[in-house]
Amino acid sequence: MLLTTHSDGSGGSVLLEVRGGGSADCDWARLPQELLLHIFQYLPLLDRAYASQVCRGWNQAFHMPELWRCFEFELNQPASSYLKATHPDLIKQIIKRHSNHLQYVSFKVDSSTESAEAACDILSQLVNCSLKTLGLISTARPSFMEVPKSHFISALTVVFVNSKSLSSLKIDDTPVDDPSLKVLVANNSDTLKLLKMSSCPHVSPAGILCVADQCHGLRELALNYHLLSDELLLALSSERHVHLEHLRIDVVSENPGQHFHTIKKSSWDAMVRHSPKFNLVMYFFLYEDEFGPFFNDEIPVTHLYFGRSVSKEVLGRVGLHCPRLVELVVCANGLRPLDEELIRIAKHCTQLSAIGLGECEVSCSAFVEFVKMCGRRLSQLSIMEEVLIPDHKYSLDEIHWEVSKHLGRVWFPDMMPTW
């Protein structure tokens, strides 16, 4: 019997074609389990659940371990979310029958503390799990931070201790701390490849250094700037350590006028030497006068995002000291034209292929010059319409033709509706 499935790609209907097999009838109840598995994999959970009610054979297929490797628990309260939650009965069933099948698990919680606590409760019960991937994702406010710290830590530790083969871990905006990271490392140092822990205020630089020292397979790391140290970078570039692929750093100001430490150029150089292709992604959420420690020396940043207003002067330094820059996004700058700064960036940042400008100002001529210098390597050019200031050479209507010409494709600035 030849079986072909045609999915419409959107997870909706599946067309089943069955050819040959000799007999005129096809007993749907007696399809081989491998075929059912193949078909069921195309169905979203709800449809699969309906299918499982059809007959005993299909019900058995529904509970095959292969279908329960991945699961995303959606935990929402009607008072705090518009979205539906995973049914509590289903959650009970999964814990009872499938917890040892689960390998790739994530929890999406809304802004209520109850949802985060429910996630912790489920985590605590995953004693038989050997998870490869775990993600704790807040879809609105970081509700894991509201859970009593001990409750959270003990739940997380259950997974760390039992899984022993964690490869990817996403625990941003959670109250994870140094001791729990030690437990993680003690049990999963051979397998850990990805660790995302931005905005985890209870972790110290020593805590993350422990991870870098022991987990030599770590390829992706996301954390806040206060955890970054020269020692950490050196640990990540040690001989025993694999090439780092992505490093994401969030630089966030807690209070205006905060001081930030500097990282030595030699530490960055060591990183680049060890992992020449690594991507350094930096998100800055600082007040304008807090940029003192940054961009005074060469830094191998590839993706740079300024979430608040950043001064002309700092952007000038970016142009000088970021030769590896691939993407630059500026949310706001203030109303002084960035002409020189952009030209400098075009000249020195030869890898730049994406740029986004929000509340800034650039004269049309300088902008055209910028685009000319970058040429076709600019695959993403997202400029708000208000950014471009017409001058004697170009009006707004003319500029999009000029730019399109140099880019080799039709281009318009981003617009906002005028009522």
Place this chain on the structure above:
Amino acid sequence: MGVNTIHWFRKGLRLHDNPSLRDSIRGADTLRCIYILDPWFAGSSNVGINRWRFLLHCLEDLDASLRKLNSRLFVIRGQPTDVFPRLFKEWQINRLSYEYDSEPFGKERDAAIQKLANEAAVEVMVQISHTLYDLDKIIELNGGQPPLTYKRFQALINRMDAVELPAETITCEVIKKCATPIGDDHDDKFGVPSLEELGFETEGLTTAVWPGGETEALMRLERHLERKAWVANFERPRMNANSLLASPTGLSPYLRFGCLSCRLFYFKLSDLYRKVKKNSTPPLSLYGQLLWREFFYTTATNNPCFDKMDGNPVCVQIPWDRNPEALAKWAEGRTGFPWIDAIMSQLRQEGWIHHLARHAVACFLTRGDLWISWEEGMKVFEELLLDADWSVNAGSWMWLSCSSFFQQFFHCYCPVGFGRRTDPNGDYIRRYLPILRAYPAKYIYDPWNAPEEVQKAAKCIIGVHYPKPMVNHAEASRINIERMKQIYQQLSCYRGLGLLATVPANPTNGPSGSNVTGVNTGTSQGPGGSSEEQYVQEGTSRTGTQQLLHLISFHVLFTFEETSSITFLKTCFIPRVFKKR
């Protein structure tokens, strides 16, 4: 028997460029222009006092203009489906005219009325005059789908036939011998009600900053054009502190209610441009305001779910927070951010705010700071904003919250910085938040940072006389940009590190993989790239709950069909309580 005609005013509250009214009059013996007071603002009776007042001004103005033509306006209370059969009989009507309404609710209501008219052997005359173009033709030109980017829309407009000229104004010559039977008790039975009669408290109400009516609209049009001619500059005006204040040449509420014909405005603009720029072709950007309005009408006309997230094929499903307390603070101007609060104050007091002010408060409520659903913001604007009609309001909110139309979400308006850059002196704040009047410009946008002496001197202690800021903006925007990125990464199947590439540029970029929903192998490795990529593929989006089915894959956008199962929107809204006559 003669021809007795009713012209039904809904929008299009004017006598100039009113082709359906003009056609109605031709060959008619009697004419009655009616306005039905019914929950008319599609979707709810959520209408504030400024909007009612504007509407009543419009009706009074119409009545006054009709009086000059020996006619009157008939204001009738009730639901159209109840009112019409009665009127058809009582007045022996055999002809009904109205301006075409492109909104889904309007189309449904009109279909029901058409049916009643057919049953009563009443001829129905409908003409398009609320939009520049026949929207169905634009959609047809786009292969049966409404354009989902403004750029595409502009490209289509360029290919459309020229905009039709405005119809001639209704004057005595046009009316000729067509008469209006007016009873002695007309004012009692059919007069325009007052705000008090509608149940509003009017004590302490200040004079309307935006007076309604066709007369006012036409006057403003002249002033608007005069100012443009004087400046001789048709470029987008630079934003300054003055732009925030209500302008005597502002036209948007008049366009919304139809006191001003968009076609008249269009042609007058074109004529002026040709005169000043010596006959060169006007660029599309000249008609910006009109074309945005047209764009949203076009995207909305076949989508009854346009004003919702759930079930709306063009809206990204974003896990907004449900937080009535925070919403109330925003709506009532108590956020603790003077820039936001001043804007919301102006909105509530006057009914109009500058479009950049709208961007600021919309961003603050949704993707910028509070992470509250755009539907909530839309409802508040519906109540307070004079020029917010269903299509434009919903469309703009979706746009501003980056819920649709392929908008980049990286630019976040800072509730302190943006205001400060627009009006460094802070006069706008002082005007609409008098409690902060004595603050120096240095601290007026972030008064919580002012030292104690400054606060004492200004006689306004933050936390006592004026609220503390309700969020930490840096923290909130950091979290929110991450949320938006998560959502867009899932949507576009983009697995890279850049922020900009997560938002697909237009609907013709099909999905690269099949992994938006569905294939649940669990053992497959990602096709190279970061473990992040593998992680996202394997660990997420596999529950298959109903919500996933709403995730937009671009297949869905392309196969967007007209919903045939429009739920009949019963006019069961709670109408305002009318005082008994």
